[in-house]
Amino acid sequence: MSSATLNAAPGTCYKFTVNNAHEAAAVIRERLGEHARVLSVRQVEPSGLRGLWANPKLEVIASLDQPEPAPAASPARHLLATSDEAATPVAVASTPTVLRAAPRASRIELAPLLRRSGFSEAILARLESSPAWPSLQEMPLHRALVETGRYLRRVAGARRAVAPLTxxxxxxxxxxxxxxxxxxxxxxxxxxxxxxxxxxxxxxxxxxxxxxxxxxxxxxxxxxxxxxxxxxxxxxxxxxxxxxxxxxxxxxxxxxxxxxxxxxxxxxxxxxxxxxxxxxxxxxxxxxxxxxxxxxxxxxxxxxxxxxxxxxxxxxxxxxxxxxxxxxxxxxxxxxxxxxxxxxxxxxxxxxxxxxxxxxxxxxxxxxx
Missing domain, CATH: 3.40.50.300 (P-loop containing nucleotide triphosphate hydrolases)
Structure with missing residues (x-):
C-alpha cells in the first residue's frame, strides 16, 4: 500500500466519486490496496447549470476483503479499468465517504432461477433428487448453469439410435x-x-x-x-x-x-x-x-x-x-x-x-x- 492508503478494516464500505474508470481503479488501489472489491458502480449526472457542459462522474462503492493466500488480479482493475482513455494523475473528486459495513448480498439460488426460466416442478424435482444436485448448489452460478445443461442433455440424450423414417x-x-x-x-x-x-x-x-x-x-x-x-x-x-x-x-x-x-x-x-x-x-x-x-x-x-x-x-x-x-x-x-x-x-x-x-x-x- 502507498502512504495514502486508508487504515481500513475488512468489510468496511467506502464511496468514491471519480471522473472515469481508470481513475476509479487507481483510486481504489491507492486508498484500499490490492484486496479491494467493487460492490457497485453508478453514473452520476451533474446537477444545475453545470449539467449543460460538465461530464458525468462515476460513484463507486468498494470494500476491503481479507487478503488471499495466493496473489490474484485486483477485482477493481478487472471490472473498472476498461476505458481506452490514457491514464491521468489521480485527483479524487470527493473525500471517501465511510459507509456502514453491510453483509454481502445473498447468493443467487439455482432452483428459483431455473423456475423463472420455465422449468417445471417435475424437472426441478428430478434435478434436486439427482446425485449431481449437491455439487451444483456449491458451484458459482455460471458453472452451475453449465453443468445443469450438461446433465439434462445426458439424461435426455440417453436413447437408442433411431433409424431414418421410411x-x-x-x-x-x-x-x-x-x-x-x-x-x-x-x-x-x-x-x-x-x-x-x-x-x-x-x-x-x-x-x-x-x-x-x-x-x-x-x-x-x-x-x-x-x-x-x-x-x-x-x-x-x-x-x-x-x-x-x-x-x-x-x-x-x-x-x-x-x-x-x-x-x-x-x-x-x-x-x-x-x-x-x-x-x-x-x-x-x-x-x-x-x-x-x-x-x-x-x-x-x-x-x-x-x-x-x-x-x-x-x-x-x-x-x-x-x-x-x-x-x-x-x-x-x-x-x-x-x-x-x-x-x-x-x-x-x-x-x-x-x-x-x-x-x-x-x-x-x-x-x-
Whole structure:
C-alpha cells in the first residue's frame, strides 16, 4: 500500500466519486490496496447549470476483503479499468465517504432461477433428487448453469439410435401446423439428405386443405398422391409420408377412423405434431391423444411464439417420443432446429453455449451472472 492508503478494516464500505474508470481503479488501489472489491458502480449526472457542459462522474462503492493466500488480479482493475482513455494523475473528486459495513448480498439460488426460466416442478424435482444436485448448489452460478445443461442433455440424450423414417404418418390436433411441419421435413430430406420418395394424403369424413404441400412437392420433384394410392416406398431406401386429418382432443371416438387407417396400412412410424404455444393443458391433452394413437416421434411447432422453452424438457426427458425437430417459424423450408437438445439448452440455459466452461471466477463474476 502507498502512504495514502486508508487504515481500513475488512468489510468496511467506502464511496468514491471519480471522473472515469481508470481513475476509479487507481483510486481504489491507492486508498484500499490490492484486496479491494467493487460492490457497485453508478453514473452520476451533474446537477444545475453545470449539467449543460460538465461530464458525468462515476460513484463507486468498494470494500476491503481479507487478503488471499495466493496473489490474484485486483477485482477493481478487472471490472473498472476498461476505458481506452490514457491514464491521468489521480485527483479524487470527493473525500471517501465511510459507509456502514453491510453483509454481502445473498447468493443467487439455482432452483428459483431455473423456475423463472420455465422449468417445471417435475424437472426441478428430478434435478434436486439427482446425485449431481449437491455439487451444483456449491458451484458459482455460471458453472452451475453449465453443468445443469450438461446433465439434462445426458439424461435426455440417453436413447437408442433411431433409424431414418421410411413410412411415417404426420398427424396432430387442429392448428398445430402439421402440414407445414411435413413440408419442412420433406425439404430437409430431399435437399440435405438427398433422399427421394412420395407423399400420400388421406381424408376420412371431410375434405382437408393441404395448403402449400402440392406446390412444395412439385418444386422438390416429389410425387403427391391421394389415398387410395401406394403406401410403400417406390425405390429402395426411399420414403413415403402420409399427411392425415386432425385428431380430436375432446372426442376420442372421432379418432377411430385415423387409428383404423394407421393399423390397416401397418404404419408403425407415427409423428405427432404439437403447437408448443398452446396452454399446458391443451399440450398435455394432445400429447396423451398422440400416445393413444401409437405416436413414436414428436415435432413441436410455433416456437417463435413461445417466450419460455423450459417446459419442453418434460416431454423430451419423460415423454418417451423421439423428437424430430423444433419449428421456429412459418416458412416451408428452414425456420427449424434439428438438434433439439442443443437448441433447448441454448434457449433455457444460454450460458452453456461455451463448449469449454471458464475457470471458477471470483465472487464479483458470480454476482454479475
Amino acid at each position: 413410412r411415417a404418418a404426420f398427424f396432430g390436433p387442429a392448428g398445430t401446423g402439421r402440414t407445414t411441419a411435413l413440408c419442412k421435413w420433406l425439404a430437409t430430406e430431399v435437399s440435405r439428405r438427398a433422399r427421394t420418395g412420395h407423399v400420400v394424403t388421406a381424408e376420412f369424413d371431410q375434405p382437408v386443405s393441404r395448403g402449400a404441400l402440392p406446390v412444395l412437392c412439385e418444386a422438390l420433384g416429389i410425387p403427391l398422391a391421394h389415398f387410395p394410392a401406394s403406401t410403400r416406398p417406390a425405390t429402395p431406401g426411399g420414403f413415403v409420408y402420409f399427411d392425415l386429418p386432425a385428431l380430436s382432443l375432446r372426442d376420442p371416438a372421432a379418432n377411430v377412423a385415423l387409428a383404423d387407417f394407421l393399423s390397416r396400412e401397418q404404419i408403425t412410424e407415427r409423428v405427432l405434431v404439437l403447437n408448443a404455444a398452446y396452454g399446458h393443458a391443451a399440450l398435455r391433452a394432445g400429447y396423451a391423444r398422440g400416445r393413444e394413437l401409437g405416436a413414436t416421434h414428436v415435432i413441436f411447432t410455433h416456437l417463435d411464439e413461445l417466450a419460455q422453452w423450459g417446459g419442453l424438457w418434460d416431454y423430451l426427458i419423460d415423454g418417451g417420443l423421439e423428437p424430430l425437430f423444433l419449428s421456429t417459424g412459418p416458412a416451408l423450408t428452414g425456420d427449424g432446429e434439428d438438434d433439439v437438445f442443443d437448441a433447448l439448452t441454448r434457449r433455457t440455459l444460454p450460458i452453456v453455449a461455451d463448449p469449454e466452461p471458464a475457470p471458477d471466477a471470483d465472487d464479483s463474476t458470480e454476482d454479475a451472472a
